[in-house]
Amino acid sequence: MDMKNNDFTVDFEAIGKRIKKHRKIQRISQKKLAKELHISPIYLSGIENGKINMSLKTILQLAHILSVSLDELIYDVSYF
Secondary structure (H helix, E strand, O other), rough: OOOOOOEEEOHHHHHHHHHHHHHHHHHOOOHHHHHHHHHHHHHHHHHHHOOOOHHHHEEEEEEEHHHOHHHHHHHHHHHO
């Protein structure tokens, strides 16, 4: 999302990179995280690489499991 230009398109690639970053910081494997989300590791890989657009339910679950706020996953915090 580009808050500077009021463009509310969702950048799933950027969100996926942030998910991957937080997963790696916490040293959680894709396999373990996928299991907790009840999705396949291949699907999670697609999310992290911006190839698959996730549902709101999935991003909420990810934020909870990774113990991060939705803002941290959805927005580039450098805007704030």
